[in-house]
Amino acid sequence: MPRQHTDIVAEELGVRPSQVAATASLLADGATVPFIARYRKEATGSLDEVAIAAIRDRLEQLESLNKRRTAIIESLAERELLTDDLSARIAGAATLAELEDTYLPFRPKRRTRAMVARERGLGPLADLLLGPEDPSLDPLAAAEGFVAAERGVETAEDALAGARDIIAERVAEDADTRAELRKLYSSRGLITSTVVKGHEEEGAKFRDYFEWSESGAAAPSHRVLAMLRGEDEGHLKVRIAPPEDDALDIARRRFVKGETPASAEVDAALVDGYRRLLGPSMETEMRATLKARADEEAIKVFAQNLRELLLAAPLGRKAVLAIDPGFRTGCKVVCLDAQGKLLHNDTIYPHTGEEKGREATATLLALCQRFSIDAIAIGNGTGSRETERFVRAAGLPASIQVLVVSESGASVYSASEAAREEFPEHDVTVRGAVSIGRRLMDPLAELVKIDPKAIGIGQYQHDVDQAALRQALDDTVVSCVNGVGVDLNRASRQLLTYVSGLGRRLAAHIVDYRETNGPFQQRQDLMAVPHLGPKAFEQAAGFLRIPDAENPLDRSAVHPESYGVVEAITRDLGCSLEELMASETLRRQIDPNRYVTDSVGLPTLTDIIEELGKPGRDPRDQLEAFAFAEGIEKVEDLQRGMKLPGIVTNVTHFGAFVDIGVHQDGLVHVSHLSDRFVKDPTEVVKVQQKVKVTVLDVDLARQRISLSMKSDPFAEPRRQGEAPRPSAKPKTVRPASPRPKREDTSGQAGWFREAMMKANEKKRG
Secondary structure, eight states: OOHHHHHHHHHHHTOOHHHHHHHHHHHHTTOOHHHHHHHOHHHHTSOOHHHHHHHHHHHHHHHHHHHHHHHHHHHHHHTTOOOHHHHHHHHHOOSHHHHHHHHGGGSOOOOOHHHHHHHTTOHHHHHHHHSSOOTTOOHHHHHHTTOBGGGTBOSHHHHHHHHHHHHHHHHHHOHHHHHHHHHHHHHHOEEEEEEOTTOTTTTGGGGGGTEEEEETTTOOHHHHHHHHHHHHTTSEEEEEEOOHHHHHHHHHHHHOOTTSHHHHHHHHHHHHHIIIIIHHHHHHHHHHHHHHHHHHHHHHHHHHHHHHHHTOOOOOSOOEEEEEOOSTTOEEEEEEOTTOOEEEEEEEOTTSOHHHHHHHHHHHHHHHHHTTOOEEEEESSTTHHHHHHHHHTSOOOTTSEEEEEOOTTHHHHHTSHHHHHHOTTSOHHHHHHHHHHHHHHOHHHHHTTSOGGGSOOSSOTTTSOHHHHHHHHHHHHHHHHHHHOEETTTOOHHHHHTSTTOHHHHHHHHHHHHHHHOSOSSGGGGGGSTTOOHHHHHHHGGGEEOTTOSSGGGGSSOOGGGHHHHHHHHHHHTOOHHHHHHOHHHHHTOOGGGGOOSSOOHHHHHHHHHHHHSTTOOOSOOOOOOOOBTTOOSGGGOOTTOEEEEEEEEEETTEEEEEOSSSSOEEEEGGGSOSSOOSOGGGTOOTTOEEEEEEEEEETTTTEEEEEOSSSTTOBOOOTTOOOBOOOOOOBOOBOOOOOOOOOOTTOSSHHHHHHHHHHHHHHO
């Protein structure tokens, strides 16, 4: 890696060049981001996963820039256009935009008006008009000398028109002019959208953008993506440009000399060049820049939501009965043991008459007793509240927990190849119910089987750069899986795939070996797995756990390469490993400095000592019971002012969606997330967070719910020197039971304003 790249990345990210160089070396050697962050802290100066991933991504960008630079040089050399000055400018280009601006005049292009004019011998006339200020120069008289009918220049006006075409192209391709205009577009460019005539009804969901204009630099990602989607669907026209006079002034300062007849021709060419060539080119660039920024912000929110979802609290190893609710077709029931193995499946009909209801109750009680059920998981789809009410009234033992579980993505899993491989003899209804039950037991282990885009989090997921989205989501899944750790003897092939250093092929080999030879007894047994070599073992071993292993370190996050250090500590303290792990007093006696070596430094030793105190500890929270409001089961049950418990199902830049148990998520706009000003909703809420909300407005026609998390959302605005006026006391509703549900957030940012207007009208009335 060039030293120049190291220095650039170090300066941009605020780290030392040595940290960048060490990280780059480890990445080049095949090390993964989680492995470097956890087990190579000495080399990187304890950089975290975020910094390591940022270094990786920036180095890839610089490498791509270098490849493009090389391709340009080769192209110019092949066409014998490469000069020493041009070569130096190409080598000094720090960004892709600067590099492309330098190359633009020499790039092979389709036949242009300026090319035709040069072929007709009008280049010298263009040079004459662009030359030093000369008030005596008569452009029309000068153009007479270039009239040549045989070359297609029949009049002096034809000659001047051709010269203007050449000047227009020179202005459009001038690197310095483009650089200045790029800054203007970035700082003062406006993104404007208008409705396409005749699409007022068809494009109604974009009505907030029918007449819209704002600063491109300040436009939030959800509005940029909404406008661009409206344009893609043919409902909106979107323009991005600064004030034209400001843009033209930049070009005039470089090309127009004085107020002579010749400068008037140059100015006319310049205006034409800006409107026909330079402006559209800059607008295309600005679109790409705004889109990339909007994509980055949307992907960041998506990844944050996914992380919260993956790290949701697990129930743990308990026997679970899972129910996929239904009315006419009945409720699919599956029984799983503490390992998640399917033991039994059945169908009950609690909602199709009293006799069927009694049969369903008897079946439910019998299954709970037969399989020693610890918890019941109810999917949050259609009929979930009714099914939950049936289960709670069935007379279950008090020891059995009843929880409602999000089934987002369960249908995707049930139809997937992974589900078919796991349950070839069962249909999609059984597979879906199994996924619901396992999701309660361990959300992370189950959700890795599903494409994150099918889970229903984030915003405009199909509009953003798909490669960048995939990279971010993969990084998030890998980070979560390795951060939690994986049970080597229970993990599915899909879960093992995300373990550092493994991947699909080795994960499949591990599962095949486990099925053939039985459970792994120690981490070292991994070396017997076909095709799993020392490098993969080094990367993966620390993140794999064997809970029943004879060696306690095999149950922990201590890497096998550090077992010798732990053995040295126990020898020096004169105790066994079990005694050391059980006694905080003994661990306090450890002097880490005694065990520092060239390969093991204080950061690693600190991690080892901390891990000895809590070996294999799951970093996720404990599962807490949650209850929705009793009697509030559909949108029609809601009233303005109700205070309800809810669960955050999705966070976007314009607010958060909250499930309040009515099969339709409500929106808490960013302006109602807190009593204080909130710029970034992720600072206040996260996916799966339990919250208290107040109903602001309900639009029954469109099934839309407006919510608030403010302490007093209906209080009159405070006037200067006046205490806030109290609002009417809202209705408080008693909670009852759990159930999160997600929905597509596309195009929903704007309706909150309408809901608030309705609320204000009611308040004034």
